[in-house]
Amino acid sequence: MxxxxxxxxxxxxxxxxxxxxxxxxxxxxxxxxxxxxxxxxxxxxxxxxxxxxxxxxxxxxxxxxxxxxxxxxxxxxxxxxxxMARTFQNIRLFGELTVLDNVRLGCHVRGKHSLSATLIRTPHHVGQERAITSRSLELLAIFGLDDRADVQARNLPYGDQRRVEIARALATEPTxxxxxxxxxxxxxxxxxxxxxxxxxxxxxxxxxxxxxxxxxxxxxxxxxxxxxxxxxxxxxxxxxxxxxxxxxxxxxxxxxxxxxxxxxxx
Amino acid sequence: MTPLPAASLDLRPSWGEIALRGGLPILVSLALPFLLHFVVGPALGPYPTKLLVDVGIAIILAVSLNIVNGFTGQFSIGHAGFMAIGAYTAASVTYYGSMLIWETAERQAGFLPAGEWLLCGGCLVGGAVAAVFGYLVGLPSLRLRGDYLAIVTLGFGEIIRVLLQQTNSQLFSSDEIREAGRRELFPPPLGGALGFSDIPKYGTLFWVFTFAVLTIWVSYRLKVSAAGRAYLSIREDEVAARSIGIDITKYKVRAFVIAAFLAGIAGGLYAHSGVILSPKDAGFQRSFDVVIMVVLGGMGSISGTTLAAIILTLLPELLRDLQQYRLIIYALVLIVMMIVRPQGLFGVHEIWEFFGHKRLGTRRGGRT
The missing domain is CATH 3.40.50.300 (P-loop containing nucleotide triphosphate hydrolases)
Incomplete structure (x- = not known):
């Protein structure tokens, strides 16, 4: 090949x-x-x-x-x-952050984040934040974790943490x-x-x-x-x-x- | 799934909605400086007013350091260095500016006279100069972490202190300034070890709290946005952050630059609050005071650091007689805090999250 x-x-x-x-x-x-x-x-x-x-x-x-x-x-x-997206052998979630924030961080790479837009909260910035949130919730729903969105990631059971990590990786829209x-x-x-x-x-x-x-x-x-x-x-x-x-x-x-x-x- | 940019377009609010939801609260919060300046200040008298000015400056310093130490998890203990840079820069702008324009550096009377706009400009220039240094100090943070970065930032503060000691003596009349040659102007005439005095006292409650409100606003908007999540992800796990596409170089340096800019503004206000600037202001002691505010308030909590800044500025005044034991009390409080509550009073959370309100940033759907 x-x-x-x-x-x-x-x-x-x-x-x-x-x-x-x-x-x-x-x-x-x-x-x-x-x-x-x-x-x-x-x-x-x-x-x-x-x-x-x-x-x-x-x-x-x-x-x-x-x-x-x-x-x-x-x-x-x-x-x-x-x-390219990956998961880790010894799970590497952002433990202090919520499950939702973990997945939203995965979406980060597909967005545009200028400092001025963040501070002014331009329509595009707000729209993007909304899109990121709804997409992250969709992803969590696929893994049956949408009801855990507001839980701190480190408080999840081990198996759920693995799934959140995969959801986070998928949020980067990998090939x-x-x-x-x-x-x-x-x-x-x-x-x-x-x-x-x-x-x-x-x-x-x-x-x-x-x-x-x-x-x-x-x-x-x-x-x-x-x-x-x-x-x-x-x-x-x-x-x-x-x-x-x-x-x-x-x-x-x-x-x-x-x-x-x-x-x-x- | 539709690509993110397209999905963002669909969910975009109108500018009117933005102005109503974002602009209105800011306008309301900007009423605070007016209230303090015209009602609270005159009612309390000059000494409490001076204390309030100190509180406002402490809030700017603590909330800005929180962006580096709290959000991004880098340990900087050179914040006073940035503050001193801003202070000396802003003081030069207003002092020498006033001398050249009005032949005197006396404070002009009234609300917002021309001189105070010079202060506003001076603070912004001071912030900009501090931000340049913030960039330079931010660069080593890409390779160093923890204690090693702390040493670099500590060294930075000390370098600034020593450099300020080596400056030329201040020029006290407009004729002197006009006739000054290269020998008087390089190194710049900032007073050396004797200090920079006679700075016009423009650091009013109005300006201090205008900038304090703006600092909190900037910091909050950063925290509850994609950028804020990126900062926090770096604090949590750099390897994982990189693996999902966070440019940690950019965000680390940016955190330093923003924090330095705001510290520079705080310095500018401090310089005009009726003090004689001295190189000691860039020293370790002052940096440490700010670090304590952030650590006590909670690394990452804006409301927590604000509260800690207020308490720790007023506490020495309340415990007047214990003044010389202040450091011992500080140390004890820190030790107890580290044992009982290592994440600080509020951890990464905001005060209202403890009263059943969800963090705005994690609210489902809707507005973020």
């Missing part, structure tokens, strides 16, 4: 921290509407890939295209503006959504609902999704294509069925028999 065909086109990106090669020569192309997975043992570099994509770490080598437009080297807020372990800390009931939710928001918002997840039930069920990372290297790429039977992947997760101490048996 060329950068023009893929919605998200990652070409040969790498980063090292000191001597640690956290991500090496990572490439991936996701077509429009694709739902791809990124898995690997702890410390494999999955979240680092997300941080490179969103500009948290500046990229030294490699290229990233979003909708045919090169986004590496841009500042994080420009990348968000270009249509690509990066989900970092959305199922972490959820019980099996919630995980089932999460699968449905991921599918339905992809449909409803026309999203292209890249998903980091440790829960194999979720990954194998929703993803069309999976990339496996280990020690920063891509060790396998394929459909869920191919990945499940891939020898290198099993070794990365479970180790090889030769690694067992002498005399030990499995």
């Amino acid at each position: 060329t950068p023009a065909d893929a919605t998200l086109h990652i070409d040969d990106i790498s980063i090292s921290f000191g001597g640690l090669k956290a991500v090496q020569a990572f490439s991936l192309a996701i077509p429009k509407g694709g739902l791809y997975g990124l898995i690997g043992p702890n410390g494999a570099g999955k979240t680092t890939v997300f941080n490179l994509l969103t500009g948290v770490y500046p990229l030294k080598t490699g290229r990233i295209h979003l909708d045919g437009r090169r986004i590496d080297g841009l500042k994080p807020h420009r990348i968000a503006e270009a249509g 690509v959504l990066l989900l970092d372990e959305p199922a972490a800390g959820m019980n099996s009931q919630e995980k089932l609902r999460l699968r449905e939710m991921i599918r339905s928001i992809r449909q409803q918002f026309g999203l292209t999704i890249l998903l980091i997840e440790h829960d194999m039930g979720v990954v194998m069920d929703v993803c069309e294509q999976i990339t496996v990372l280990d020690y920063g290297l891509t060790i396998a790429v394929g459909t869920p069925a191919e990945i499940q039977s891939n020898k290198a992947v099993i070794e990365a997760y479970l180790g090889t028999p030769s690694e067992l101490p002498d005399g030990a048996s499995v």
Whole structure:
């Protein structure tokens, strides 16, 4: 796939921290509407890939295209503006602010906010604030959280916080959504609902999704294509069925028999 | 969903509605300076009037610092530096301006004489100069946080203090001013360590509270708008703020610039309230007084910092005999506050939110 065909086109990106090669020569192309997975043992570099994509770490080598437009080297807020949204492994909501304000902040990037318009409260400014509020409430309604709009975000139960974070990400009107372990800390009931939710928001918002997840039930069920990372290297790429039977992947997760101490048996 | 700009167009109110809903309350609040100037001030006498002037100036300082320390969560303790810049700039404008125009720096009688408009202009120029310095101090805030930024801002205040000490002696007659050459004018004749005196006393209740009302108004409109949410998001979590497209560089620097501008205006008013300006005014002590107001009132609460500014300005007067223990009391109050209520009296909330009124900013639908 060329950068023009893929919605998200990652070409040969790498980063090292000191001597640690956290991500090496990572490439991936996701077509429009694709739902791809990124898995690997702890410390494999999955979240680092997300941080490179969103500009948290500046990229030294490699290229990233979003909708045919090169986004590496841009500042994080420009990348968000270009249509990349993410959630965080350890939820990062604005805890002191209300649920509604969290989502309204997501809308910020699509608006115009000049200082003079804010102070004068021009008709455009007021109209925009109203549009932001009604849009945020709509989004919260999709996640069944509209009745919690005035609650401080940190006072929500864990599962609701995850959903608010996704609502906030969707408020930025992204083309690509990066989900970092959305199922972490959820019980099996919630995980089932999460699968449905991921599918339905992809449909409803026309999203292209890249998903980091440790829960194999979720990954194998929703993803069309999976990339496996280990020690920063891509060790396998394929459909869920191919990945499940891939020898290198099993070794990365479970180790090889030769690694067992002498005399030990499995 | 329709794109946001289009949706905004549909929900746009008319200018008439804007004027009625936004303009009217401001006009009403601007009646306060008139009330204080013509009714309250004369009724109370000169000394309480001076106290009220101090209160008004403290409100401007505290509410403006709250934009940086409260909304944006940066820890600045150099606010007196900005104030001193505004004070010296405004004082130069009115003092030397009056000397050149009217040959004297005496206060002109009456309500709003020409000299007081010179003060108004001087305050705005002072604010603008302070804002330039606010920009320069705001830049390191992009890389430093917490204690390190506090050290930079503290150092800034001290630099201003030392620079002011090195200025030339003041010129006391219009002839002197006209004949002054490069040696007298550079560094500028601001009185050096002796201080800047004979500044016309234009810092009336009217001007002080006009600017105080405007400061509160600016601060409030910032808080309950998209910009205010952006400031608060930076305070809460910079990484998350960036990930949703908030330009934290822009908002941090802007917070410093706005706060410095308002502090510069407060300085201009202070310079004209019947004091001799001295380099000490840029010092740490004064900055700290303002920080305490913000911390006690609640980081982010405009009404809380306003209340704290009023109380902390009047308290030393009420406890006259305890004057020399003021700092000890301050320290004790701060320690107790940090233990009992670390978020300040009102936290990020406004006073009325504690009486069952929803914050205007979070009100559903309707007007925001």
